[in-house]
Amino acid sequence: MPRLIAPTVRLHDAWLEAHAEWGPGLHEDGFGLSASDEVDSPAGFAAWVARLAGQSDPACTIDAGRHRCTYRWIVEDERVLGGIALRDGDDAYVRWAGHIGYGIRPSARRGGLGAWALGSILGEARELGMNRLLAVCAVGNAASVRTIERCGGVFERIEETGSGPLRRYWFSL
Numbered sequence: 001m002p003r004l005i006a007p008t009v010r011l012h013d014a015w016l017e018a019h020a021e022w023g024p025g026l027h028e029d030g031f032g033l034s035a036s037d038e039v040d041s042p043a044g045f046a047a048w049v050a051r052l053a054g055q056s057d058p059a060c061t062i063d064a065g066r067h068r069c070t071y072r073w074i075v076e077d078e079r080v081l082g083g084i085a086l087r088d089g090d091d092a093y094v095r096w097a098g099h100i101g102y103g104i105r106p107s108a109r110r111g112g113l114g115a116w117a118l119g120s121i122l123g124e125a126r127e128l129g130m131n132r133l134l135a136v137c138a139v140g141n142a143a144s145v146r147t148i149e150r151c152g153g154v155f156e157r158i159e160e161t162g163s164g165p166l167r168r169y170w171f172s173l
Contacts, residue, residue: 002081002113004072004120007052011073011080012045018080018105029103030083032071070124074104074117081108084117086125096161098168099125099133114147122151126173133173139165 019039032052038044052071068089074082082104087094100121104114118135125133135153137144145167149155153169 002074002076002116004084004117004124005075007049007071007073009042009046009049011075011078012042014075014078014080015045015073016040018082021105021107022103029101030071030085031073031103032069032083032085070128072117072121072124074108074113081105081113082117084121086121086128086130088128088130094134096136096166098136099130100135100171109143114143115150118147118151122171122173131173133171135169135171136166137169139167 016039033039033048037048037051039048068087070086070088072084072086073080074084082102084102085100087097087099087101100118102114102117102121104117122133135148136159137148139158148169151171153171156168156170158165158167
């Protein structure tokens with residue numbers, strides 16, 4: 001049975017395995033990985049996990065105090081299957097990337113895991129008192145379109161951005 005857990009240094013090797021499966025780059029949505037994060041060494045990984053935990057702290061201010069982010073890893077049998085992020089706020093980043101971002105490692109896709117994780121994080125958002133959430137995905141990402149729509153996302157529009165056209169969906173909790 002999969003679980004959503006807070007990022008932990010205990011799963012360093014399992015996370016590196018998932019990261020390697022995606023291949024090089026920063027394309028694992030939901031992990032909060034930035035170009036300056038060094039995750040290969042235990043010390044670098046611990047620093048990254050600590051940064052993620054700090055962003056999950058409601059007292060933490062991000063982007064001039066406009067949003068906080070709660071990170072969860074999707075784990076089953078000590079294997080990292082993906083990540084999901086819940087952003088609370090209304091700054092330019094959230095308006096572009098959405099309140100929710102997630103990614104499922106390639107070998108764990110096509111089994112409903114994304115919909116399960118999205119439904120679970122919507123429950124966390126409800127508990128935090130959030131009532132309207134934006135999710136976006138690339139126009140050509142048919143799997144995310146199906147996942148978002150299956151979980152109740154209501155299509156708003158396609159928006160042209162510097163990174164390509166994005167489909168925008170809203171969840172009312």
